[in-house]
Amino acid sequence: MANHSASEDYFQFFGLSPQFSLDLAQLDQAYLAIQKEVHPDRHTQGSDSEQRIAMQMATLANTAHQTLKHPIQRGLYLCKLHGVEANLETNTAMPTAFLLQQMAWRDSLEESADDFAALDALATEVDSAYQAALVELAEAMDRTHNYQRAAELLRGLLFIDKFATELDDAIAALA
Structure with missing residues:
Protein backbone atom coordinates (compact mmCIF):
# COMPACT_ATOMS: atom_id res chain seq x y z
CA MET A 1 0.00 0.00 0.00
CA ALA A 2 1.09 3.58 -0.60
CA ASN A 3 3.16 5.12 2.13
CA HIS A 4 1.83 8.64 1.78
CA SER A 5 1.69 10.65 4.94
CA ALA A 6 -1.45 12.63 5.62
CA VAL A 38 -5.40 2.33 -1.86
CA HIS A 39 -9.01 1.64 -2.82
CA PRO A 40 -10.64 -0.13 0.15
CA ASP A 41 -11.92 -2.96 -2.09
CA ARG A 42 -8.29 -3.99 -2.68
CA HIS A 43 -7.76 -4.43 1.06
CA THR A 44 -10.78 -6.48 2.13
CA GLN A 45 -8.51 -9.37 3.11
CA GLY A 46 -6.18 -7.12 5.12
CA SER A 47 -6.22 -6.53 8.85
CA ASP A 48 -8.59 -4.00 10.39
CA SER A 49 -5.67 -1.58 10.62
CA GLU A 50 -4.78 -2.03 6.92
CA GLN A 51 -8.41 -1.56 5.94
CA ARG A 52 -8.67 1.61 8.04
CA ILE A 53 -5.45 3.00 6.54
CA ALA A 54 -6.69 2.21 3.03
CA MET A 55 -9.95 4.04 3.74
CA GLN A 56 -8.07 7.04 5.16
CA MET A 57 -5.75 7.16 2.16
CA ALA A 58 -8.65 6.90 -0.29
CA THR A 59 -10.45 9.70 1.54
CA LEU A 60 -7.32 11.86 1.54
CA ALA A 61 -6.86 11.22 -2.19
CA ASN A 62 -10.46 12.28 -2.88
CA THR A 63 -10.16 15.45 -0.80
CA ALA A 64 -6.78 16.38 -2.27
CA HIS A 65 -7.98 15.73 -5.83
CA GLN A 66 -11.11 17.86 -5.44
CA THR A 67 -9.12 20.68 -3.85
CA LEU A 68 -6.44 20.78 -6.54
CA LYS A 69 -8.80 20.25 -9.47
CA HIS A 70 -10.90 23.37 -8.83
CA PRO A 71 -8.93 26.59 -9.51
CA ILE A 72 -10.42 28.61 -6.65
CA GLN A 73 -9.94 25.83 -4.12
CA ARG A 74 -6.42 25.20 -5.42
CA GLY A 75 -5.60 28.90 -5.09
CA LEU A 76 -7.00 29.08 -1.57
CA TYR A 77 -5.03 25.98 -0.64
CA LEU A 78 -1.79 27.43 -2.05
CA CYS A 79 -2.34 30.68 -0.17
CA LYS A 80 -2.88 28.72 3.03
CA LEU A 81 0.31 26.72 2.42
CA HIS A 82 2.14 30.04 2.27
CA GLY A 83 0.55 31.40 5.44
CA VAL A 84 -2.03 33.65 3.79
CA GLU A 85 -5.69 33.25 4.70
CA ALA A 86 -8.10 34.71 2.15
CA ASN A 87 -10.79 35.24 4.82
CA LEU A 88 -13.53 35.01 2.20
CA GLU A 89 -16.30 35.16 4.79
CA THR A 90 -15.12 38.36 6.47
CA ASN A 91 -13.06 40.21 3.87
CA THR A 92 -15.35 41.20 1.02
CA ALA A 93 -13.61 44.46 0.12
CA MET A 94 -13.27 44.77 -3.64
CA PRO A 95 -11.96 47.49 -5.96
CA THR A 96 -14.63 49.94 -7.12
CA ALA A 97 -14.16 49.06 -10.80
CA PHE A 98 -14.74 45.39 -10.02
CA LEU A 99 -17.90 46.16 -8.04
CA LEU A 100 -19.21 48.36 -10.85
CA GLN A 101 -18.56 45.54 -13.34
CA GLN A 102 -20.47 43.12 -11.10
CA MET A 103 -23.43 45.54 -10.91
CA ALA A 104 -23.41 45.99 -14.69
CA TRP A 105 -23.46 42.23 -15.20
CA ARG A 106 -26.33 41.84 -12.75
CA ASP A 107 -28.29 44.57 -14.52
CA SER A 108 -27.64 42.86 -17.87
CA LEU A 109 -28.81 39.55 -16.45
CA GLU A 110 -32.05 41.09 -15.18
CA GLU A 111 -32.69 43.04 -18.38
CA SER A 112 -31.95 40.06 -20.64
CA ALA A 113 -33.61 37.29 -18.63
CA ASP A 114 -35.70 36.22 -21.66
CA ASP A 115 -33.13 36.90 -24.38
CA PHE A 116 -30.96 33.85 -25.05
CA ALA A 117 -28.60 35.67 -27.43
CA ALA A 118 -28.00 38.49 -24.92
CA LEU A 119 -27.42 35.99 -22.09
CA ASP A 120 -25.05 34.01 -24.28
CA ALA A 121 -23.07 37.17 -25.10
CA LEU A 122 -22.96 38.00 -21.39
CA ALA A 123 -21.73 34.48 -20.65
CA THR A 124 -18.91 34.96 -23.16
CA GLU A 125 -17.94 38.24 -21.50
CA VAL A 126 -18.03 36.71 -18.00
CA ASP A 127 -16.00 33.70 -19.15
CA SER A 128 -13.42 36.05 -20.65
CA ALA A 129 -13.17 37.89 -17.32
CA TYR A 130 -12.86 34.56 -15.49
CA GLN A 131 -10.05 33.41 -17.78
CA ALA A 132 -8.24 36.75 -17.42
CA ALA A 133 -8.51 36.46 -13.63
CA LEU A 134 -7.01 32.97 -13.79
CA VAL A 135 -4.06 34.29 -15.80
CA GLU A 136 -3.51 37.11 -13.30
CA LEU A 137 -3.82 34.64 -10.42
CA ALA A 138 -1.23 32.31 -11.96
CA GLU A 139 1.10 35.30 -12.37
CA ALA A 140 0.66 36.32 -8.72
CA MET A 141 1.19 32.82 -7.41
CA ASP A 142 3.64 31.11 -9.74
CA ARG A 143 5.77 33.99 -10.94
CA THR A 144 5.80 36.74 -8.30
CA HIS A 145 4.78 34.58 -5.31
CA ASN A 146 2.58 37.42 -4.09
CA TYR A 147 0.07 35.41 -2.07
CA GLN A 148 -1.59 38.50 -0.55
CA ARG A 149 -2.42 39.68 -4.06
CA ALA A 150 -3.50 36.16 -4.95
CA ALA A 151 -5.94 36.14 -2.03
CA GLU A 152 -7.46 39.40 -3.32
CA LEU A 153 -7.75 37.93 -6.81
CA LEU A 154 -9.34 34.78 -5.40
CA ARG A 155 -12.04 36.84 -3.71
CA GLY A 156 -12.85 38.44 -7.07
CA LEU A 157 -12.73 35.11 -8.86
CA LEU A 158 -15.20 33.71 -6.35
CA PHE A 159 -17.64 36.53 -7.20
CA ILE A 160 -17.20 35.88 -10.93
CA ASP A 161 -17.67 32.14 -10.45
CA LYS A 162 -20.85 32.64 -8.44
CA PHE A 163 -22.26 35.02 -11.03
CA ALA A 164 -21.34 32.63 -13.86
CA THR A 165 -23.31 29.88 -12.09
CA GLU A 166 -26.35 32.18 -11.80
CA LEU A 167 -25.98 33.09 -15.46
CA ASP A 168 -25.73 29.42 -16.48
CA ASP A 169 -28.91 28.74 -14.52
CA ALA A 170 -30.71 31.60 -16.31
CA ILE A 171 -29.58 30.26 -19.70
CA ALA A 172 -30.66 26.72 -18.77
CA ALA A 173 -34.08 28.03 -17.74
CA LEU A 174 -34.59 29.33 -21.29
CA ALA A 175 -33.71 26.02 -22.92
Whole structure:
Protein backbone atom coordinates (compact mmCIF):
# COMPACT_ATOMS: atom_id res chain seq x y z
CA MET A 1 0.00 0.00 0.00
CA ALA A 2 1.09 3.58 -0.60
CA ASN A 3 3.16 5.12 2.13
CA HIS A 4 1.83 8.64 1.78
CA SER A 5 1.69 10.65 4.94
CA ALA A 6 -1.45 12.63 5.62
CA SER A 7 0.84 15.37 6.93
CA GLU A 8 2.24 15.91 3.43
CA ASP A 9 0.64 18.63 1.42
CA TYR A 10 -1.69 17.69 -1.42
CA PHE A 11 0.87 18.53 -4.08
CA GLN A 12 3.45 16.24 -2.46
CA PHE A 13 0.78 13.58 -2.07
CA PHE A 14 0.36 13.48 -5.85
CA GLY A 15 4.02 14.15 -6.67
CA LEU A 16 3.25 17.54 -8.24
CA SER A 17 4.98 20.89 -7.99
CA PRO A 18 3.16 23.28 -5.64
CA GLN A 19 1.97 25.84 -8.16
CA PHE A 20 -1.29 27.30 -9.39
CA SER A 21 -0.74 26.38 -13.04
CA LEU A 22 -1.38 22.69 -12.97
CA ASP A 23 -1.57 20.01 -15.64
CA LEU A 24 -5.01 18.61 -14.79
CA ALA A 25 -4.39 15.45 -16.82
CA GLN A 26 -1.28 14.79 -14.72
CA LEU A 27 -3.31 15.43 -11.54
CA ASP A 28 -5.99 12.99 -12.68
CA GLN A 29 -3.38 10.38 -13.59
CA ALA A 30 -1.70 10.65 -10.17
CA TYR A 31 -5.09 10.50 -8.44
CA LEU A 32 -6.15 7.37 -10.33
CA ALA A 33 -2.82 5.67 -9.62
CA ILE A 34 -3.18 6.31 -5.88
CA GLN A 35 -6.85 5.32 -5.84
CA LYS A 36 -6.03 2.10 -7.64
CA GLU A 37 -3.46 1.29 -4.97
CA VAL A 38 -5.40 2.33 -1.86
CA HIS A 39 -9.01 1.64 -2.82
CA PRO A 40 -10.64 -0.13 0.15
CA ASP A 41 -11.92 -2.96 -2.09
CA ARG A 42 -8.29 -3.99 -2.68
CA HIS A 43 -7.76 -4.43 1.06
CA THR A 44 -10.78 -6.48 2.13
CA GLN A 45 -8.51 -9.37 3.11
CA GLY A 46 -6.18 -7.12 5.12
CA SER A 47 -6.22 -6.53 8.85
CA ASP A 48 -8.59 -4.00 10.39
CA SER A 49 -5.67 -1.58 10.62
CA GLU A 50 -4.78 -2.03 6.92
CA GLN A 51 -8.41 -1.56 5.94
CA ARG A 52 -8.67 1.61 8.04
CA ILE A 53 -5.45 3.00 6.54
CA ALA A 54 -6.69 2.21 3.03
CA MET A 55 -9.95 4.04 3.74
CA GLN A 56 -8.07 7.04 5.16
CA MET A 57 -5.75 7.16 2.16
CA ALA A 58 -8.65 6.90 -0.29
CA THR A 59 -10.45 9.70 1.54
CA LEU A 60 -7.32 11.86 1.54
CA ALA A 61 -6.86 11.22 -2.19
CA ASN A 62 -10.46 12.28 -2.88
CA THR A 63 -10.16 15.45 -0.80
CA ALA A 64 -6.78 16.38 -2.27
CA HIS A 65 -7.98 15.73 -5.83
CA GLN A 66 -11.11 17.86 -5.44
CA THR A 67 -9.12 20.68 -3.85
CA LEU A 68 -6.44 20.78 -6.54
CA LYS A 69 -8.80 20.25 -9.47
CA HIS A 70 -10.90 23.37 -8.83
CA PRO A 71 -8.93 26.59 -9.51
CA ILE A 72 -10.42 28.61 -6.65
CA GLN A 73 -9.94 25.83 -4.12
CA ARG A 74 -6.42 25.20 -5.42
CA GLY A 75 -5.60 28.90 -5.09
CA LEU A 76 -7.00 29.08 -1.57
CA TYR A 77 -5.03 25.98 -0.64
CA LEU A 78 -1.79 27.43 -2.05
CA CYS A 79 -2.34 30.68 -0.17
CA LYS A 80 -2.88 28.72 3.03
CA LEU A 81 0.31 26.72 2.42
CA HIS A 82 2.14 30.04 2.27
CA GLY A 83 0.55 31.40 5.44
CA VAL A 84 -2.03 33.65 3.79
CA GLU A 85 -5.69 33.25 4.70
CA ALA A 86 -8.10 34.71 2.15
CA ASN A 87 -10.79 35.24 4.82
CA LEU A 88 -13.53 35.01 2.20
CA GLU A 89 -16.30 35.16 4.79
CA THR A 90 -15.12 38.36 6.47
CA ASN A 91 -13.06 40.21 3.87
CA THR A 92 -15.35 41.20 1.02
CA ALA A 93 -13.61 44.46 0.12
CA MET A 94 -13.27 44.77 -3.64
CA PRO A 95 -11.96 47.49 -5.96
CA THR A 96 -14.63 49.94 -7.12
CA ALA A 97 -14.16 49.06 -10.80
CA PHE A 98 -14.74 45.39 -10.02
CA LEU A 99 -17.90 46.16 -8.04
CA LEU A 100 -19.21 48.36 -10.85
CA GLN A 101 -18.56 45.54 -13.34
CA GLN A 102 -20.47 43.12 -11.10
CA MET A 103 -23.43 45.54 -10.91
CA ALA A 104 -23.41 45.99 -14.69
CA TRP A 105 -23.46 42.23 -15.20
CA ARG A 106 -26.33 41.84 -12.75
CA ASP A 107 -28.29 44.57 -14.52
CA SER A 108 -27.64 42.86 -17.87
CA LEU A 109 -28.81 39.55 -16.45
CA GLU A 110 -32.05 41.09 -15.18
CA GLU A 111 -32.69 43.04 -18.38
CA SER A 112 -31.95 40.06 -20.64
CA ALA A 113 -33.61 37.29 -18.63
CA ASP A 114 -35.70 36.22 -21.66
CA ASP A 115 -33.13 36.90 -24.38
CA PHE A 116 -30.96 33.85 -25.05
CA ALA A 117 -28.60 35.67 -27.43
CA ALA A 118 -28.00 38.49 -24.92
CA LEU A 119 -27.42 35.99 -22.09
CA ASP A 120 -25.05 34.01 -24.28
CA ALA A 121 -23.07 37.17 -25.10
CA LEU A 122 -22.96 38.00 -21.39
CA ALA A 123 -21.73 34.48 -20.65
CA THR A 124 -18.91 34.96 -23.16
CA GLU A 125 -17.94 38.24 -21.50
CA VAL A 126 -18.03 36.71 -18.00
CA ASP A 127 -16.00 33.70 -19.15
CA SER A 128 -13.42 36.05 -20.65
CA ALA A 129 -13.17 37.89 -17.32
CA TYR A 130 -12.86 34.56 -15.49
CA GLN A 131 -10.05 33.41 -17.78
CA ALA A 132 -8.24 36.75 -17.42
CA ALA A 133 -8.51 36.46 -13.63
CA LEU A 134 -7.01 32.97 -13.79
CA VAL A 135 -4.06 34.29 -15.80
CA GLU A 136 -3.51 37.11 -13.30
CA LEU A 137 -3.82 34.64 -10.42
CA ALA A 138 -1.23 32.31 -11.96
CA GLU A 139 1.10 35.30 -12.37
CA ALA A 140 0.66 36.32 -8.72
CA MET A 141 1.19 32.82 -7.41
CA ASP A 142 3.64 31.11 -9.74
CA ARG A 143 5.77 33.99 -10.94
CA THR A 144 5.80 36.74 -8.30
CA HIS A 145 4.78 34.58 -5.31
CA ASN A 146 2.58 37.42 -4.09
CA TYR A 147 0.07 35.41 -2.07
CA GLN A 148 -1.59 38.50 -0.55
CA ARG A 149 -2.42 39.68 -4.06
CA ALA A 150 -3.50 36.16 -4.95
CA ALA A 151 -5.94 36.14 -2.03
CA GLU A 152 -7.46 39.40 -3.32
CA LEU A 153 -7.75 37.93 -6.81
CA LEU A 154 -9.34 34.78 -5.40
CA ARG A 155 -12.04 36.84 -3.71
CA GLY A 156 -12.85 38.44 -7.07
CA LEU A 157 -12.73 35.11 -8.86
CA LEU A 158 -15.20 33.71 -6.35
CA PHE A 159 -17.64 36.53 -7.20
CA ILE A 160 -17.20 35.88 -10.93
CA ASP A 161 -17.67 32.14 -10.45
CA LYS A 162 -20.85 32.64 -8.44
CA PHE A 163 -22.26 35.02 -11.03
CA ALA A 164 -21.34 32.63 -13.86
CA THR A 165 -23.31 29.88 -12.09
CA GLU A 166 -26.35 32.18 -11.80
CA LEU A 167 -25.98 33.09 -15.46
CA ASP A 168 -25.73 29.42 -16.48
CA ASP A 169 -28.91 28.74 -14.52
CA ALA A 170 -30.71 31.60 -16.31
CA ILE A 171 -29.58 30.26 -19.70
CA ALA A 172 -30.66 26.72 -18.77
CA ALA A 173 -34.08 28.03 -17.74
CA LEU A 174 -34.59 29.33 -21.29
CA ALA A 175 -33.71 26.02 -22.92
